[in-house]
Amino acid sequence: MNYSQWNTMPIGGVWREGSSEKHANNRNPYTGEVLVSHKLANREDVNEAYETAFRVQKEWISLSPDHRARIIENAASLLADRREEAIELLRNETGSTKVKARIEVNSSIALIKEAATYPYKMNEAVMPSTIPGKENQIYREPVGVVNVITSWNFPLSLSMRSIAPALATGNGVVVKPASNTPISGGSYIAKLFEDAGIPKGLISVIIGSGSEVGDAVVEHPIPRVVSFTGSTEIGKRIGALAGQNLKEASLELGGNNAFIVLDDADLGQAVEAAAFGKFLHQGQICMAINRIIVSRSIYPAFIKQFKEKVNALKVGDPRQDDTMIGPLIDGKQTDQVLSLVNKGKQSGATVYLEGKVEGNVVSPFILTDVDNRMSIAQEEIFGPIALVIPVDSEEEAVSVANDTRYGLTASVFSSSTERAIEVAKQLQTGMVHINDQTVNSEPSMPFGGEKDSGIGRFGGQWIIEKFTTVKWVSVQKEKRQYPMFV
Incomplete structure (x- = not known):
């Protein structure tokens, strides 16, 4: 792929450079090679993107449901045709292994x-009324324009899970992809839908620094829903900004996910699942296993087999x-992972498997004899560090799993x-997977x-509800008697 074609971004229906004075390089996290350099967007670009999306959305929603569905289906077919190209993009822009990239493209x-x-x-509905001669009609309508802000770890699928539903429910979209992955998280998707037949300007992509456009994309008066995927800290700020401006916020934030192995588990199956769920994409997944909680009676056998599988x-x-484990996204992430390992050592955890560092590639660490009160057990680990915690009972396993802010x-x-x-019913999480690992998502x-x-x-129905609103229209079909005129 020639990455120079991605040095512009679609803003208001035109592929062009941003209007900021700032520039940013998009680098391959393994080689350090500059894939493309961007002249970034500013607040004026944000305004143009929203105003155009607001105008073009009226054209989009005027099309028949069948017409819009065919365009969305075209996008799926195009991505299937471009599967190898998309896989290659993810490998170069995000450091994805082929296994991870294939999973992400298929998911998208x-x-x-x-x-x-x-x-x-x-769906529309007709409902009865308590008033004689009245009919109640309920209409579901798009909110208008949706703002999508996404993360760098699974940029294609994390952006797609908001962009595709927002378009399908009749909305315009303005996307701010992560600075590390502006192509796969933004521009590539916009081009895909444009090629599929959506009107120009229905999607805009804002590639810009958070300090310059981060608040602007949320605070702008046009978008009614903000869909954010990223860290809890940034999510709280976005939620606060959205609330101040009476916008709906959908926030998918961090995780400190527990993987519980009870004393009657199939050990071989659990070990294999743990290795996949912990180390897929180097552990840089919000759903990745953070804490492996194992019944003490099978603890020695588990860690032995787990180490063998990971090695x-x-x-x-x-x-x-x-290759199954590639680079972390950048040097900052690598430094953070090593800092967490040192925290674990200082807290008294045993380094059962010592990882190595070469550039941004960090081989797996396994820390055993971890206590859930250690700081490393209370943080989200976005890297290849497995924590194994022994427990004496099922009740303790549940207590330890729930002892987190996530x-x-x-x-x-x-x-x-x-x-x-x-x-599973006792766990304070949105999702639980039995006899499987934690990295699961179905459309x-x-x-x-x-x-x-x-x-x-x-x-499914939950994202439809998020990106739409309902309108109640009542029709008085018979003359109504008002009390003051009786």
Whole structure:
């Protein structure tokens, strides 16, 4: 792929440079190579993007549901045709391994296909009235324009899960992708939908610094919904700004996800799931396993088998198809991961597997004998560090899993489905997966968390509700008698 074609961004229907004085380089996290340099957007660009989306959205919603659905379906077909190109983009821009990139592209195609059904699900209803001769009609309508702000770790699918549903439900979209992944998280998606047939200007992409345009994309009066995926700290600020401006906020934030292995679990299955759920994309996933909580009776066998499984994972160049663990996104993230390891050591955790660092590539660390009160166990770990915590009972496992400010997802391993479900019901998370790892997402299922892991749900009917509003229209079909004139 020639990345020089991505040195512009679509703003108000025109692919051009931003109007800021600032520039930014988009680098390959493994090689350090500059893929493309951007002249960034500023507040004037934000305003143009919103005003154009607001105007063009009227054209978009005037099309029939069938017409809009066909365009969304076209986008799914185009991405399927461009699958290898998209995989290569993710490998170069995000440091994805081939396995991770393939998962992300397939997930994005599925998200678009699901969204293509939404134009037919903007259900209207006729309801009875308590007033004689009146009929109540309920209409579901798009909110108008949606602001999408996304993260760098799964940029294609995280952006797609908001952009495709927002378009399918009749809205315009202004996207602010993460600065590390502006192509796969923004421009590539906009081009895909433009090629599929959406009107020019319905999607704009704002590639800009947070200090210059971060607040502007949220505070602008046009967007009625802000869909954000990212850290809890930034999410709280975005939620506050949205609330001050009476906007709806959908926030998918951080996680400190528990993977519980009960004493009757299939150990081999649990070990394999733990290795996948912890180390896919180097652990840089909000859904990644953070704490592995294991019944003490099987603890020695688990950590032994887990270390063996993890040691077999190939670490290094993501351009090699058999690499399973590639680079972290940048040097800042690498430094943060190493700082967390040092915190764990200082707190008394045992380094059961010592990782190595080469550039931004960090091979896996396994810390055992972790106590949940250690600071490392209370933080979100966005990197290849596995924490293993022994517990003496099922009740303690639940208590430890819930002892966190986060509540995104969790897993429970047991040979008894009934036992695992009872444990799942006690976990304070938005999602729980039994006899599977924590990294699960399906287009029609409610994806989201509790506590500091966010507000709202993606997927299916839940995302339709988020990106639409309802209008009550009553029709008085018979002359009404008003009390003052009786």
